[in-house]
Amino acid sequence: MAIPYMETVVGFMIVMYIFETYLDLRQHAAHKLPTLPKTLVGVISQEKFEKSRAYSLDKSYFHFVHEFVTILMDSAILFFGILPWFWKLSGGFLPMVGLDPENEILHTLSFLAGVMTWSQITDLPFSLYSTFVIESRHGFNKQTIWMFIRDMIKGILLSVILAPPIVAAIIVIVQKGGPYLAIYLWAFMFILSLVMMTIYPVLIAPLFNKFTPLPDGDLREKIEKLASSLKFPLKKLFVVDGSTRSSHSNAYMYGFFKNKRIVLYDTLIQQCKNEDEIVAVIAHELGHWKLNHTTYSFIAVQILAFLQFGGYTLVRNSTDLFRSFGFDTQPVLIGLIIFQHTVIPLQHLVSFGLNLVSRAFEFQADAFAVNLGYAKDLRPALVKLQVREQKNAKLFPQYVSCFNGFFVVGISQEENLSAMNTDPLYSAYHYSHPPLVERLRAIDGQDKKTD
Numbered sequence: 001m002a003i004p005y006m007e008t009v010v011g012f013m014i015v016m017y018i019f020e021t022y023l024d025l026r027q028h029a030a031h032k033l034p035t036l037p038k039t040l041v042g043v044i045s046q047e048k049f050e051k052s053r054a055y056s057l058d059k060s061y062f063h064f065v066h067e068f069v070t071i072l073m074d075s076a077i078l079f080f081g082i083l084p085w086f087w088k089l090s091g092g093f094l095p096m097v098g099l100d101p102e103n104e105i106l107h108t109l110s111f112l113a114g115v116m117t118w119s120q121i122t123d124l125p126f127s128l129y130s131t132f133v134i135e136s137r138h139g140f141n142k143q144t145i146w147m148f149i150r151d152m153i154k155g156i157l158l159s160v161i162l163a164p165p166i167v168a169a170i171i172v173i174v175q176k177g178g179p180y181l182a183i184y185l186w187a188f189m190f191i192l193s194l195v196m197m198t199i200y201p202v203l204i205a206p207l208f209n210k211f212t213p214l215p216d217g218d219l220r221e222k223i224e225k226l227a228s229s230l231k232f233p234l235k236k237l238f239v240v241d242g243s244t245r246s247s248h249s250n251a252y253m254y255g256f257f258k259n260k261r262i263v264l265y266d267t268l269i270q271q272c273k274n275e276d277e278i279v280a281v282i283a284h285e286l287g288h289w290k291l292n293h294t295t296y297s298f299i300a301v302q303i304l305a306f307l308q309f310g311g312y313t314l315v316r317n318s319t320d321l322f323r324s325f326g327f328d329t330q331p332v333l334i335g336l337i338i339f340q341h342t343v344i345p346l347q348h349l350v351s352f353g354l355n356l357v358s359r360a361f362e363f364q365a366d367a368f369a370v371n372l373g374y375a376k377d378l379r380p381a382l383v384k385l386q387v388r389e390q391k392n393a394k395l396f397p398q399y400v401s402c403f404n405g406f407f408v409v410g411i412s413q414e415e416n417l418s419a420m421n422t423d424p425l426y427s428a429y430h431y432s433h434p435p436l437v438e439r440l441r442a443i444d445g446q447d448k449k450t451d
Contacts, residue, residue: 003324004324005320005321005324006079006325006326007079007324009078009341009344010079012344012345013071013078013344014071020067023425023426023430024060024067026426027060027422027423027426028060029423030422031056031057032053033421034053036049036420037420037437039436039437039440040383040437043383051138054138055138058137062126066126078325081325081326083326083327083334084326084327085326086111086114086115087107087327087334090107090110090113090114091107091110091111093110094106094110104171104175104331104332105167105168105171105172108167108171108332108333109164109167109168111333112167112333116159127148131143131148141245142244142245143245151208154208158204158207167333169188170185170188170333170336174335175332181309182306182309182313183306186302186306186309189305190305197254197256198256201261201263205240209240209244210241210244211238211239211240211263212238212239213236213239214237214238214239214264215239219275220237222275222279223237223262223278226279226282226283226372230286230289230290233258233260234260234261235255235258236261237261238261238263238264239264239265239269240263240264240265240266241266242265242266242268243265243266243267243270250265250267250268251263251265251278253285253289260289262282264278272381272384274377274380276374276377277377277380277381278381280369280377280378281369281381283374283378284366284374284378286368287365287368287369288361288365290368291361291365297357297358297361304350308343311339311343312336312339315335316330316335316339321342322338325338352429354432355428355432358433359431359433359434362434362439363439366382366443367442367443370443370446371446375443375447379440379443379444382436382440383436383440420436420437422437
């Protein structure tokens with residue numbers, strides 16, 4: 001009797017949806033709390049707190065609807081055999097345009113084109129509502145509808161340019177890989193991640209934003225002095241025009257070896273009137289670099305990637321697995337998609353473990369900045385520049401991380417109205433950064449030790 005792989009996967013997806021909805025409800029209840037955490041009393045005004053509550057509740061209601069629609073569509077696609085139906089449909093389209101339907105690469109690209117179109121159509125209403133209703137209602141959105149459409153078109157064109165060679169290479173590697181397939185796949189994705197980390201800030205990011213050197217002045221001198229004292233090889237310091245799209249603030253650093261760069265959002269500079277607060281947050285991020293957190297994370301990602309590809313090689317020829325999902329053929333891309341669905345339980349466990357490690361790294365980086373003498377400026381900086389939750393992607397999370405290649409400096413807690421009351425279970429499961437209250441408490445403890 002064949003194992004019901006598909007039914008098991010759909011069942012687990014629904015169980016996880018119920019569990020995560022339970023956590024969302026706990027977090028929603030935390031958003032409704034009418035009082036500030038004791039640590040923030042006197043630090044954040046009641047007016048800011050009320051605005052934060054309203055923003056968090058709006059996003060929470062939106063999240064409930066979005067997740068419900070998503071689980072319905074994802075479950076239906078698997079349970080009703082829409083995936084194999086769409087695969088056959090995409091193959092039938094090729095002869096209509098004079099292409100060979102037996103060519104797996106062309107068939108796969110046709111399939112992906114249809115999936116991308118479907119994703120754009122189904123995601124568009126949610127993106128529009130989030131940007132032009134929720135973000136606009138709370139004073140964050142700065143985009144025009146034309147800018148939104150232009151960015152969407154640029155993203156589609158980038159996918160059309162980048163996806164075909166990558167997909168073709170993966171298919172050829174799987175077809176020719178033999179007993180060393182896992183090694184070849186890992187090596188290819190490793191090189192690809194390095195290439196993407198290199199070209200993204202230089203060629204892709206400038207398509208969406210304007211990057212200009214940080215002007216000479218006290219802020220530049222302080223950041224360069226800090227970097228020099230830690231022997232951080234800072235080569236370039238940029239300001240990006242984030243204000244053209246949103247009033248949310250951010251900053252990040254990137255680069256390999258002796259070619260490091262730091263990017264500050266113009267909104268970050270506008271919101272932090274005290275330059276020492278920005279420097280204190282940069283000190284925190286340089287702590288990640290000095291303590292080798294980025295290196296440890298990168299190594300962990302590569303190990304997980306290799307193990308994941310190793311697992312894929314064990315099931316890629318399983319006829320029962322493909323048949324359970326409605327396929328009478330075994331295309332490479334479909335095999336990867338099915339495998340990712342079957343290891344969702346492990347992905348959730350790994351994601352939770354990575355969050356725990358990330359949170360420990362954040363506390364260590366805060367302590368590093370405190371030991372440099374930045375406790376006085378780091379406290380108010382974190383109130384304004386609290387890093388929001390970073391949720392791992394469901395499909396190939398490690399490569400999303402690799403392609404990103406950025407180490408987020410901060411997102412404003414006060415100015416960006418991030419949640420100030422958080423549920424501990426929700427936070428432990430979802431947040432890769434500790435809540436603001438926990439970080440301030442740890443900074444106070446470390447500061448006393450330093451004194």
